[in-house]
Amino acid sequence: MLxxxxxxxxxxxxxxTSQLAGAATTLGMKSQIICPNGIGADEAAxxxxxxxxxxxxxxxxxxxxxxxxxxxxxxSIEEGVGIILASATPQGRELAAVIAAKRNIPIVQDAVALxxxxxxxxxxxxxxxxxxxxxxxxxxxxxxxxxxxAAINDNAAPINTVNNSSDVRVAVQExxxxxSERLDVSEADIIISGGRGMGSKDNFSYLEEIADALxxxxxxxRAVVDEWGMPHTIQVGQTGKTVTPSLYIAxxxxxxxxxxxxxxxxxxxxxxxKDPDAPIFNVADYGIVASxxxxxxxxxxxxxxxx
Amino acid sequence: MNYEALDFYEVDxxxxxxxxxxxxxxxxxxxxxxxxxxxxACREGIFPDEWRVALGEMGVLGAPLKxxxxxxxxxxxxxxxxxxxxxxxxxxxxxxxxxxxLAMYPIWDFGSEAQKxxxxxxxxxxxxxxxxxxxxxxxxxxxxxxxxxxxxxxxHYLLNGAKMWITNGTIAEVAVVWAxxxxxxxxxxxxxxxxxxxxxxxxxxxxxxxxxxxxxVFQDCKIPKDRIxxxxxxxxxxxxxxxxxxxxxxxxxxxxxxxCFHSAKDYAMSRIQFDxxxxxxQLVQNKLSWMLREITKAQLLAYHLGEKKDNGNWIPEHxxxxxxxxxxxxxxxxxxxxxxxxxxxxxxxxxxxxxxANLESVKTYExxxxxxxxxxxxxxxxxxxxxxxx
Amino acid sequence: MNIVVLLKQVPDTTAKISVVxxxxxxxxxxxxxxxxxxxxxxxxxxxxxxxxNGSLIAITCGPDRCAKMLTDAAAVGADNLIHVVHxxxxxxxxxxxxxxxxINKVGADVVLCGKQAADxxxxxxxxxxxxxxxxxxxxxxxxxxYENGNFSAIRLNSxxxxxxxxxxxxxxxxxxxxxxxxxxxxxxxxxxxxxxITKLDAGELGVTVSESEVKLISHAxxxxxxxxxxxxxxxxxxxxxxxLRDEANVI
Numbered sequence: 009m010l011x012x013x014x015x016x017x018x019x020x021x022x023x024x025t026s027q028l029a030g031a032a033t034t035l036g037m038k039s040q041i042i043c044p045n046g047i048g049a050d051e052a053a054x055x056x057x058x059x060x061x062x063x064x065x066x067x068x069x070x071x072x073x074x075x076x077x078x079x080x081x082x083x084s085i086e087e088g089v090g091i092i093l094a095s096a097t098p099q100g101r102e103l104a105a106v107i108a109a110k111r112n113i114p115i116v117q118d119a120v121a122l123x124x125x126x127x128x129x130x131x132x133x134x135x136x137x138x139x140x141x142x143x144x145x146x147x148x149x150x151x152x153x154x155x156x157x158a159a160i161n162d163n164a165a166p167i168n169t170v171n172n173s174s175d176v177r178v179a180v181q182e183x184x185x186x187x188s189e190r191l192d193v194s195e196a197d198i199i200i201s202g203g204r205g206m207g208s209k210d211n212f213s214y215l216e217e218i219a220d221a222l223x224x225x226x227x228x229x230r231a232v233v234d235e236w237g238m239p240h241t242i243q244v245g246q247t248g249k250t251v252t253p254s255l256y257i258a259x260x261x262x263x264x265x266x267x268x269x270x271x272x273x274x275x276x277x278x279x280x281x282k283d284p285d286a287p288i289f290n291v292a293d294y295g296i297v298a299s300x301x302x303x304x305x306x307x308x309x310x311x312x313x314x315x
Numbered sequence: 316m317n318y319e320a321l322d323f324y325e326v327d328x329x330x331x332x333x334x335x336x337x338x339x340x341x342x343x344x345x346x347x348x349x350x351x352x353x354x355x356a357c358r359e360g361i362f363p364d365e366w367r368v369a370l371g372e373m374g375v376l377g378a379p380l381k382x383x384x385x386x387x388x389x390x391x392x393x394x395x396x397x398x399x400x401x402x403x404x405x406x407x408x409x410x411x412x413x414x415x416x417l418a419m420y421p422i423w424d425f426g427s428e429a430q431k432x433x434x435x436x437x438x439x440x441x442x443x444x445x446x447x448x449x450x451x452x453x454x455x456x457x458x459x460x461x462x463x464x465x466x467x468x469x470x471h472y473l474l475n476g477a478k479m480w481i482t483n484g485t486i487a488e489v490a491v492v493w494a495x496x497x498x499x500x501x502x503x504x505x506x507x508x509x510x511x512x513x514x515x516x517x518x519x520x521x522x523x524x525x526x527x528x529x530x531x532v533f534q535d536c537k538i539p540k541d542r543i544x545x546x547x548x549x550x551x552x553x554x555x556x557x558x559x560x561x562x563x564x565x566x567x568x569x570x571x572x573x574x575c576f577h578s579a580k581d582y583a584m585s586r587i588q589f590d591x592x593x594x595x596x597q598l599v600q601n602k603l604s605w606m607l608r609e610i611t612k613a614q615l616l617a618y619h620l621g622e623k624k625d626n627g628n629w630i631p632e633h634x635x636x637x638x639x640x641x642x643x644x645x646x647x648x649x650x651x652x653x654x655x656x657x658x659x660x661x662x663x664x665x666x667x668x669x670x671x672a673n674l675e676s677v678k679t680y681e682x683x684x685x686x687x688x689x690x691x692x693x694x695x696x697x698x699x700x701x702x703x704x705x
Numbered sequence: 706m707n708i709v710v711l712l713k714q715v716p717d718t719t720a721k722i723s724v725v726x727x728x729x730x731x732x733x734x735x736x737x738x739x740x741x742x743x744x745x746x747x748x749x750x751x752x753x754x755x756x757x758n759g760s761l762i763a764i765t766c767g768p769d770r771c772a773k774m775l776t777d778a779a780a781v782g783a784d785n786l787i788h789v790v791h792x793x794x795x796x797x798x799x800x801x802x803x804x805x806x807x808i809n810k811v812g813a814d815v816v817l818c819g820k821q822a823a824d825x826x827x828x829x830x831x832x833x834x835x836x837x838x839x840x841x842x843x844x845x846x847x848x849x850x851y852e853n854g855n856f857s858a859i860r861l862n863s864x865x866x867x868x869x870x871x872x873x874x875x876x877x878x879x880x881x882x883x884x885x886x887x888x889x890x891x892x893x894x895x896x897x898x899x900x901x902i903t904k905l906d907a908g909e910l911g912v913t914v915s916e917s918e919v920k921l922i923s924h925a926x927x928x929x930x931x932x933x934x935x936x937x938x939x940x941x942x943x944x945x946x947x948x949l950r951d952e953a954n955v956i
Binding site for chain 2: 719773776777780888889890891892894895897898
């Protein structure tokens with residue numbers, strides 16, 4: 009039997025919670041789910057493999073304060089429960105680390121695979137290596153979203169509600185919206201770049217739409233920066249910036265050596281070019297031979313379907 | 316393309332913690348502030364004033380000088396600073412060499428207490444830029460026959476003549492000028508606003524474009540009596556300065572060679588021709604291997620010379636050898652690197668031809684290659700072969 | 706005011722990581738550096754020191770090679786340097802136990818650290834230590850200020866960010882900060898040379914490091930990427946998008 013700390017998206021249960029239940033099944037264990045602030049308790053009770061849901065209510069859940077939350081939910085973790093699973097989301101990881109320290113047990117973060125033992129697989133050095141560890145005692149494990157199949161809903165576990173608050177040390181003064189300016193190419197995890205094949209500076213607006221959909225930065229080859237007066241800050245290449253995003257989408261860029269020098273260390277490269285012989289296809293993981301006029305609207309539509 | 320400085324024999328592992336930290340400080344600054352802006356500075360032919368400010372803030376000007384607000388670092392640290400600056404650009408390193416070794420140093424070694432206290436602190440912060448006036452239009456390798464003259468007029472000196480090829484001249488507040496007073500070479504501190512002194516910039520250079528090169532023109536230039544450097548007469552004065560600068564250059568050239576090597580290696584690994592990277596072809600490997608060999612030798616030469624300078628156990632000929640060798644091989648490395656880059660090597664997308672053109676000047680200034688060669692020849696044989704006269 | 710910053714020395718993020726016989730080969734690491742998020746924490750700590758006239762204590766836990774990183778911290782202004790010397794692997798409990806004991810030894814009004822180290826990518830140390838020293842905690846902060854007896858910070862959240870305030874003592878774990886870590890200058894470097902590093906071991910901290918229940922089985926390089934795939938026409942895009950989501954996991 010293990011305990012799952014539920015994750016929510018505003019008012020409902022985050023799908024990762026079902027994935028955590030799926031992970032528990034991988035370990036051959038049933039789970040008890042704790043819902044901070046009671047959010048998602050009804051949905052949690054429907055997940056297969058869950059024996060009990062505990063809804064913890066309290067004033068402290070009004071603002072995210074990991075030490076207060078850990079204190080409030082701690083007593084709801086049953087005696088003798090050695091394994092606690094949580095989501096490897098920013099809040100999930102913080103809360104899980106506090107719980108582990110509170111219970112004096114180790115924590116392993118951001119697991120992508122589990123097997124009985126418990127053998128945990130996770131990535132380290134920002135993905136440059138993979139680690140397999142064996143945890144033989146009690147522990148907290150956070151799990152990366154989408155690493156496990158979500159358990160199906162075919163259950164009606166009992167829901168127990170408790171009131172438990174704790175002193176809050178964090179006060180929110182002001183909520184601030186996300187910065188509207190697009191990310192800089194040197195920081196972005198996804199970049200969509202345009203080259204001469206885009207035809208004109210104005211056509212970059214199509215790239216910007218896709219960038220906004222992906223939360224990506226917009227880059228450009230040297231040719232268009234020099235010839236169309238795009239800002240030098242978005243130039244990727246030998247004399248521009250060297251970038252290492254997880255995904256680099258090169259549109260209408262031939263792939264001359266100077267440009268490659270700036271982006272060839274990207275984790276994954278997608279190339280869209282109407283010339284099947286363009287050298288960029290030699291480095292692309294996924295190459296699409298098509299004009300940008302044909303390709304970009306379809307890409308925008310497909311990305312829209314995902315979110 | 317993250318910069319990796321070639322250090323095959325791990326000579327940098329011999330650096331003290333302080334020297335290593337100074338290296339990293341300068342290297343990071345060059346990466347962040349110089350590399351992104353140098354090609355533009357070169358195209359425009361300007362030395363960005365922000366660099367003067369940054370060098371002052373980092374505290375690297377006049378590196379080996381002690382006291383009077385100067386850094387007081389080891390000679391090895393000074394060499395490392397020059398190397399890291401020149402990895403960026405020889406013009407940048409020239410600014411620092413002139414400021415520290417040619418303008419601050421003579422005041423530090425030959426100036427009066429009053430002069431040291433007045434000039435050195437502001438030169439160490441970079442607030443006042445200095446330059447060194449020795450070379451003349453007709454007197455380069457033969458400075459001893461210079462014709463710039465100082466005449467004692469009782470309450471002032473009157474300076475007449477012209478100096479040429481003077482780095483920093485147009486932007487300098489302070490010029491250390493060598494002129495003959497009653498036939499004997501003496502050093503004079505000339506200030507920017509002294510009447511009869513102008514420092515026009517020399518335009519049209521194909522080399523050291525991101526550096527200010529000037530003429531110093533003295534037409535009945537009046538300077539106060541307290542501006543003469545009291546403690547030195549004859550060529551000993553300027554030559555001591557030059558030896559310090561030459562020492563820094565022997566390290567600096569390595570930086571330029573390392574930059575060219577790094578670019579050549581990276582290019583050779585990426586450039587595909589006949590379906591293979593050109594780094595897989597024997598002739599290209601031969602070139603890269605030769606570059607590694609020369610850089611390694613140059614590093615050991617410079618490092619050991621730094622040790623000798625710090626121990627006080629050196630003669631000028633030791634410096635001549637290092638300057639001559641290291642600049643010579645750096646220039647050859649730049650040329651071969653250009654060859655490896657193919658046509659791409661002529662674009663300022665790559666730093667190669669900028670380094671190559673710069674090194675042509677570095678090979679000529681601070682004592683030409685041939686002069687240093689003869690300095691060593693004289694040391695071996697005891698016979699000077701510079702002139703026809705005995 | 707005592708401002709503590711926790712620093713970790715990691716292989717430089719540009720260094721190649723090589724795996725030999727199922728283990729990361731540390732000997733082949735050419736360059737060791739301060740973990741990048743810790744640099745933001747250090748810069749913020751320096752700004753706090755300047756605004757409060759407080760004392761900045763830099764603490765690290767690791768083998769002998771970590772001492773250089775502390776000297777680098779001194780060169781930019783850290784006042785006191787503590788090196789908890791330990792060779793070898795430590796699990797989350799052990800590292801938090803050692804660091805929190807060191808923190809309690811000096812007493813901290815505020816502790817700053819990076820949100821996760823560049824090697825383990827775990828992010829447990831900040832929140833875990835907050836719990837152990839009885840402090841409040843905020844992670845993913847980009848800025849910390851001290852005003853009127855309280856610490857305030859900008860904390861990132863899923864809808865953007867929020868300004869929060871926390872009472873003392875508190876722990877802040879940094880995401881990318883507003884300012885990059887300042888460059889040292891020669892004067893700082895020369896003064897850092899003279900700065901003593903207080904070395905402590907587990908025994909002196911009253912911590913017993915017994916055998917961990919977390920054991921490394923193996924390290925491996927990530928699986929080779931599949932060779933590039935080429936597709937004809939815009940009609941292939943739905944397939945590619947699916948692959949990007951499921952094969953590559955980048956969207």
